[in-house]
Amino acid sequence: MRALLACVLLCFSLASFADIHEELYETAGWTEQRANFADALTAAQQRYQETLPPAVFQALVTNSNRRFASHAIDQRALRALRENLQEPQPALAFFQSPLGRKIVSAEVLAARREQLARHSGGLPRMDAGSNRQLLIRHLAHAIPASEAGAEVSLALAGVAADSLSQMMPGLLGGGQAQSLLGTQRQRMIEQIDADLDNTLLYVYRDLSDAELEQFLQFAQSDAGQAYYQAALQALRAGLAVGMSSSDLQPQQGI
Template sequence: MTRLLLRATCGALFVSLLSFGMSAQADTSPLYRASGMETHQAHFQQALEKARSRYAAQLPAAVAENLLRKSNERFEPERMHARAMASLAVNLSDEQLTDAREFYRSELGQAVVAAETRATSPAEVSRMQNGLPPLTLSAEREATLQRLGQQLPALDMGEEVSLALASLATQSANDMLGGLLTIPDGLASQGRGSLRAQMEPKLPQTLGYVYRDLSDAQLSAYADWSETESGQAFFRASSAAARDALNP
């Protein structure tokens, strides 16, 4: 009888936790879509597929197959979506969630998302890798971009994507080596500082290119929102969501 009662209690607790998780996901999914995070995730999957094809052509078949298997396990799209939305639910209060959702559904928010999701598309990433076109920025616009750059988690997210992929490669290599020679798991994270040092000087010019279609007034309004409590809370939460999605 006691065992049956324990099972029933555990079952009820499991259902309650499952229901809570589903409700949290339902609460955060509108923001997840409106802010462009869902589209960024799709773009990541497209870039990942391109990398897989490149590895398949360059690596021995056994190594490429192992890397593909590990990649499929770690970066399964639906699980990444779920981890990101659950992270938003944990890191944003109801008020912050509502404020961020309202911002990204506004005309300005939609213009921002259009610029940011275009920037992470595979075609645009390829263009930027070939070098940014020269931009002539007014002193006022450059100052606004500097303000925005201090709030946006662009460097953090760039690091997380790079290190997640490096970590995956390290894990796959260790599996293939069979314990004969182990590559330290923390080796990839040692490059965090150098990655940031490489990206940071290019950030103002990169942001200038990403937001090139926003007017000075729109860019200034976005910088203003980024400095509000709600804006800062959302950027912290989105950075955590990206990290949780990439690192199960």
């Protein structure tokens, strides 16, 4: 009986541990940001429709709908989050706090379709005191915002390159299209870095200096660094950055 009870308790413990990652995924806004990405993908498809031949455009739509299906993104991202974040509880506790929820709301709002359209010509310049500027500068070093932005850009560009390579395999075959995109990662990071402080000032404009300092303390902590590094890996996996269509396998249950 003791052995059976221990086995049952262990199973419940393992199930709870697995659920923490999924709860963190929801609480930290991943599902909402995935919806924001879907809107950005639709906008990108519409832009390509005006410039690509019909056959190439249809290949792009087919590939992107397969690559970026909501369930497939969630499966890949959650799997990577589980693999790369051994202790999810500290991050979950932070994002469940009032400050954490405020941060997630600000991030989700900033990436919505109407917000991106409103600021398509650039974000307004944000005025900030020296203390707030210093907090933002430290935050820019603590969270991989530039790297995440580059991954999203590479994902959107990658599906177009992948579709083109399918139509003209002799031109961009053997994964060459994805390799070429990979060489652009650092350039994209540098471009985002150039205005990152103003971007963060805008995104977190409703946080007080005291709240920004609390956010920074979490981001710089061991738990925060572990979460953000795992989150970057999860983002890359979820969006299948660097993977060709032939690399994508049917996803199983999470």
